[in-house]
Amino acid sequence: MSNKELKPTDAELDVLRVLWEHGPATVREIHQRLPATPHRGYTTVLKLLQIMSEKGLVRRDESQRAHVYSVEASMEQTQQKLLSHMMDKAFDNSMSSLVMRALATRPASKEELAEIRKLLDQIEGESK
Amino acid sequence: MSNKELKPTDAELDVLRVLWEHGPATVREIHQRLPATPHRGYTTVLKLLQIMSEKGLVRRDESQRAHVYSVEASMEQTQQKLLSHMMDKAFDNSMSSLVMRALATRPASKEELAEIRKLLDQIEGESK
DNA sequence: GTGATATTACGAAAGGTTTCGTAATAAAGT
DNA sequence: ACTTTATTACGAAACCTTTCGTAATATCAC
Numbered sequence: 001m002s003n004k005e006l007k008p009t010d011a012e013l014d015v016l017r018v019l020w021e022h023g024p025a026t027v028r029e030i031h032q033r034l035p036a037t038p039h040r041g042y043t044t045v046l047k048l049l050q051i052m053s054e055k056g057l058v059r060r061d062e063s064q065r066a067h068v069y070s071v072e073a074s075m076e077q078t079q080q081k082l083l084s085h086m087m088d089k090a091f092d093n094s095m096s097s098l099v100m101r102a103l104a105t106r107p108a109s110k111e112e113l114a115e116i117r118k119l120l121d122q123i124e125g126e127s128k
Numbered sequence: 129m130s131n132k133e134l135k136p137t138d139a140e141l142d143v144l145r146v147l148w149e150h151g152p153a154t155v156r157e158i159h160q161r162l163p164a165t166p167h168r169g170y171t172t173v174l175k176l177l178q179i180m181s182e183k184g185l186v187r188r189d190e191s192q193r194a195h196v197y198s199v200e201a202s203m204e205q206t207q208q209k210l211l212s213h214m215m216d217k218a219f220d221n222s223m224s225s226l227v228m229r230a231l232a233t234r235p236a237s238k239e240e241l242a243e244i245r246k247l248l249d250q251i252e253g254e255s256k
Numbered sequence: 257g258t259g260a261t262a263t264t265a266c267g268a269a270a271g272g273t274t275t276c277g278t279a280a281t282a283a284a285g286t
Numbered sequence: 287a288c289t290t291t292a293t294t295a296c297g298a299a300a301c302c303t304t305t306c307g308t309a310a311t312a313t314c315a316c
Contacts, residue, residue, distance in 0.1 A: 013218055014217075076229065079219065080229065080232075080233045082214060083214075083233055086211075087234065089138055089141050090206070090210055095231070095234035096236040096241075096243060099231060101204070103223070104247070105208040105211055110252070112222075113248055119228055120241055
């Protein structure tokens with residue numbers, strides 16, 4: 001009933017990022033924590049959350065006067081969904097070409113590269 | 129005048145993929161090569177190309193009766209743009225977290241992992 | 257040239273996104 | 287209770303995407 005092909009839009013991602021970082025929050029809290037640019041009115045954020053609620057992107061707790069919203073899917077799950085979609089649409093379904101393009105685009109620091117190597121070791125270790 | 133923030137839409141990406149693989153092509157050729165599902169009428173594809181032309185995503189050669197379209201940006205450039213945007217929107221501007229999430233999501237084959245390692249070596253080699 | 261065919265141009269509809277103004281409602285202050 | 291304040295609900299506008307039908311235009315066959 002829920003998981004169709006729901007890719008959060010860019011504006012929705014801005015909201016989700018606040019919720020991921022801050023945890024459950026009211027419209028007012030979210031509105032305050034949203035980036036200053038682009039500017040968004042209070043009711044704009046409210047409407048966004050109402051729509052996201054219908055889509056199943058967020059959950060709404062109405063027990064308080066000011067409803068409290070929280071994410072439905074973890075940041076990790078959402079990131080995976082976004083990456084899978086992009087891999088399908090623009091990388092011929094090959095995650096390795098996506099990864100290689102990413103690495104070639106924005107070289108990471110030494111520490112980050114080391115982390116990536118560690119992850120590669122893990123993956124190869126498991127696959128044995 | 130050209131490079132604003134032009135992220136090709138999903139339908140536009142379908143068209144671009146044909147052009148990247150096949151090279152410059154007419155509407156008819158593109159229409160035929162497009163995936164069967166979702167079905168798209170001929171004039172739908174034409175309209176898409178006209179809009180993409182205005183956006184600067186494709187170039188149009190009108191010297192022939194049937195206009196010939198070609199991409200404005202290479203596949204690599206477009207992939208980079210898409211990845212940068214996603215990194216900004218959903219990965220806190222960290223390419224390494226994007227890469228690690230990608231690797232964790234869809235493990236690659238042994239050969240692909242080896243390729244990635246090679247690329248890591250290259251990057252670290254250069255940064256010295 | 258006339259008619260058939262293929263292509264482009266145009267416009268519009270349907271749906272989604274994003275924005276916000278205004279109204280309704282609830283809570284709090286006095 | 288009444289007024290003020292904060293919140294939600296509703297609806298609409300502006301814009302974009304995607305779709306396609308119809309009209310205009312060019313090309314080709316004869």
